[in-house]
């Protein structure tokens with residue numbers, strides 16, 4: 001478990017003191033509040049706070065005074081309509097604040113999502129823990145031969161053992177030197193803001209990350225996708241489960257239209273129409289490039 005006993009006691013304390021509220025409450029999300037869900041070897045995702053639920057989306061769409069309609073089927077239909085027609089602002093009425101512990105190289109990908117509010121653990125102020133992401137053997141893979149931005153077969157045997165050993169020993173040595181530079185034992189001790197610069201990108205950092213549901217869906221669409229790097233994808237997949245419990249109707253619409261659906265170009269649509277009419281369309285007669293055709297056939301072939 002990535003949490004210290006003190007951190008676990010703080011979480012237990014926070015969960016032990018419920019208070020009544022007039023705010024919208026999602027029972028599914030209440031069950032997750034504060035709890036740390038482990039990700040990778042030392043990481044986690046915790047929900048710190050949230051605002052709104054499925055009915056908040058419906059209320060905002062209708063600009064209603066109270067809880068809006070009591071009929072779940074009406075709410076579901078409206079939410080699906082909003083999702084289908086990219087009427088996105090009602091989804092921005094829901095917000096969520098996460099506490100995430102993640103390797104620095106994952107944080108670099110994550111921070112590209114600019115529509116969130118972030119506050120990161122300060123390595124100028126505090127000393128980082130000796131915690132490094134070391135991939136499980138099944139995730140230690142070779143460079144992909146077909147995708148420049150991906151990985152291929154799992155490394156095996158002596159090579160796998162050597163790589164793991166290099167990752168561990170380099171991280172350990174860098175951290176030993178970090179501590180040696182910080183030390184004030186018989187020396188001045190280098191400033192924390194400078195000593196951190198020799199630490200590798202697989203060291204863990206932490207942040208609070210607050211985002212609205214519309215932009216969270218955008219993040220999840222990109223990062224829970226098979227094209228995303230495994231190490232960020234596992235965070236996104238876990239967050240998908242949390243969001244499904246928080247706003248089940250909105251998540252189901254998102255899973256259907258965004259995660260499970262596909263975008264079709266005008267050319268792709270025309271190929272489908274021609275095929276339905278009985279024509280044998282090829283890449284050469286489709287008007288699509290080879291890459292486009294490969295992706296199209298991957299879905300409809």
Ligand SMILES: Cc1cc2nc3c(=O)[nH]c(=O)nc-3n(C[C@H](O)[C@H](O)[C@H](O)COP(=O)(O)OP(=O)(O)OC[C@H]3O[C@@H](n4cnc5c(N)ncnc54)[C@H](O)[C@@H]3O)c2cc1C
Nearest residue numbers: 109111112113114115116149215218219222223227228229
């Ligand atoms: C599989 C994958 C591979 C990637 N590879 C690379 C790579 O090789 N190199 C690289 O640099 N990045 C890469 N990225 C990052 C990618 O280009 C985006 O920066 C990242 O996914 C964030 O997307 P976003 O800008 O849509 O999200 P957000 O920053 O959350 O923005 C959401 C939306 O808000 C709007 N928006 C936000 N800020 C602005 C702004 N300043 N101006 C205009 N519109 C704005 C846009 O409509 C945007 O889509 C990759 C991402 C993925 C998922």
